[in-house]
Amino acid sequence: MSAPQSVTARKSFFESRRFGELAPLSKVVVYGLLLVWTVVVLFPLYWVLITSFKLPIDVAYPPKYLPFIDYQPSLHAWRYIFVDLGNDTFRPYSNSLIVASISTLLALTVGSMAAYALSRIQYRPRLGSVVVFILILAAVVLAVAAGGVDWRLAVAVGLAIFLLALRTLGRRFKRHLGNGDILFWIISQRILPPVVAAIPIYVMFQKLGLLDTHVALIATYTTVNLPIVVWLMYDFFVAVPKDLEESAQLDGASRFRIFIGIVLPLAKPGLIATGLLVLILAWNEYLLALFLSTVRAQTIPLLVAAQNATRGPQWWYMSVLIIIMIAPVVALTIALQKYIAKGLLLGAVKG
Amino acid sequence: MKQRLALWLDRQSDRLFILPSVLMILAFSIFPLLLSAYLAVSRFQLGLGGYQIRFVGLANFAKLLFGSEQYHFLGVFAPVAWPGWLLLALLAILVLASFRHYLRRGPVNALGVVGRTICVGLIFALGLLIATTAGLGGRLGSLSVTLLYVFLGVSTQFVIGLGLAMLCSQRIAGRSFFRVVFFLPLMVTPVGIAYMFRMLADMTQGPLAPIWRWFGLGDLSWAAQAWSARLVVMVGDSWQWIPFIFIVMLAALEGQSTDQVEAASLDGASYWQIFRDIAWPEIAPTAATVVLIRIIEAFKIIDLPNVLTNGGPGIATESLTLHSFINWRTLDLGGSAAVAYMLLFVSTVLSASFFNLLMQPLRRARS
16 A cells, blocks of 8 residues: 555655646746746836836936836826827827727628628529629729729629629529638638738729728728628627527517627627727737828827837837827726637637 | 518518628728739839839739849848758658658549649748758848748747646636736737837847846847847747737637546646647647637738838848838839739648648547
8 A cells, every 4th residue: 555655645746636736846837937927928018117207318228127216207208298299199099099999890790790691591602603703803903904994984884794694694603602611701811911902902092082081991990800700700609599589580570680689699708809809900900001091090000100200219208109009908808808718719719 | 661671671681691791801802902913913103194004914023033123032042051951851851741641541632632732832942942041141031031930930929828828727826817917918019019129129228238238248239130130020929929829728728628637647647648648639729720820910910020120130020011011112013012912822822731731630630
């Protein structure tokens, strides 16, 4: 009896005594590593925070780490950003708020409708019709870009030809696509690097006279984030039981009413997680804003990026801007933290 | 009238549900893709009273691959040094092994062979490119730099993220605190991260300046050296994205059943044995998905190199998206679209081959 006991005693020094409970030594190692990473995460944020209270002279060598001890904190940078700059700070900030929140709401609405439909309704678009549509679209693009045809005319003619082709040829196409193909098509839009689409979108909004407006940014962000919403929400809707919907359908409720009244409330955790993710992506977006906005619709990442002015970056102002830029998302994330892990996991596990 | 409208809406509801998404994607993805393709084969010129677009065939691509933009896109070639040979040998072994596995495993069809040949050929060509431009006297172009960000960056992020998730899945006090804290960097705007790391990496007056001085490196500037500048970009990118891998892998680790693990640990299996034989096979598909998502997103990197180093020194930290953006700003629309299309091609082929060659077998193994 005594020999096995001593073996377990020796082993337990390094390994779990009981499953899940750590031996003292490995506990120290685990906590040590976790604390090291906590410092790696928090120190940069701490440094930004204290730099925002520094006078220019306090930023020079040697570095000052502790407010009140190493240096006297000052509110001059905060005053400059909020009072002296005033509208130059608030305008991009409110632009970002408007663009990010509206585009998130739109992407959630449009995307979850599509995701719900894909999880409940069988679509069977004909392969031939899709090919015809793409060919006509390419012809329209070519006619406008190379032929110099007025774009309204080209679109109208293209649409007419497409409808005509659908009426005459449509029934001959035998091969169908399924829901899986549509889902894959929507999700695969995420692979498309935004820079490929940026110039055409720029040209498009230029033609429409909508450059540097909220509309342009909202429409673009909504579409860019649509694939994520469809992907994540599809998994949620598949998991929602169908019994309630079926009995509501027997009672004569329309599909819209079922969707709004029954399905959406059930998928609320998924909506929150997805919405938060999309909101963050829209709030942080940089490249498309760079193409589509200059002054009036400038968003906050652009304002921060533009700080690298002639006199070199002024870290104290920069730090204030970074803090007010990340404060709302950080607060939201901490408040909704438990949802986001679930939301991300569902999408990632099922792929 | 109102009733008829409602009735009509209800009858069309199947289509109305999906139509908005399809239309938006057509307008903002498919149409731009086609217009971009047209721009990529044409030259844009500003003239009197407007602009003019001229068809030039594949000249834009030829310029990138063989002509005046070659140094920018591919880099400057140099004799291959031994790490380059090592990389090439490794790739060759990998390629041959995967082909052998494919031929042995069974149903071989033409599509599979062609697809594999394309992806394997591209992977080998890219390896060759890195080996020939990374040597002494060579210089990396924006393509190699992007690949560096993607593969070196994502693999580092995955290793650290998985490690943290494993630590955090232990039964210890304060787990939820660590979880929230580790998640924070994901929220920070990349532009903000870029400035943050410029502050932190400042070797003359940043918080680490005393350490650099102690090593006698106080006068050195990381922004002036190609490799240190790339390193700082990758550190900033990793700081942001490790949390993403961490949070998903943590959820995967916590989601797996504990019975098997408990039984194995009662039998005296070590932590590593348990991890390798029980935990890893179960979380591997999730790991593959998360890496694929990261690879797709990493190809699009622009904010960090643009703000942190402005693509410099020279073009040392320039990613493909930044390259394309710079071309656009200098009104070389054709060149910009050509770079964007190259990026689309490389990222699509690599993502697709990752999906087909690594993820599908993993899923098949699990089911």
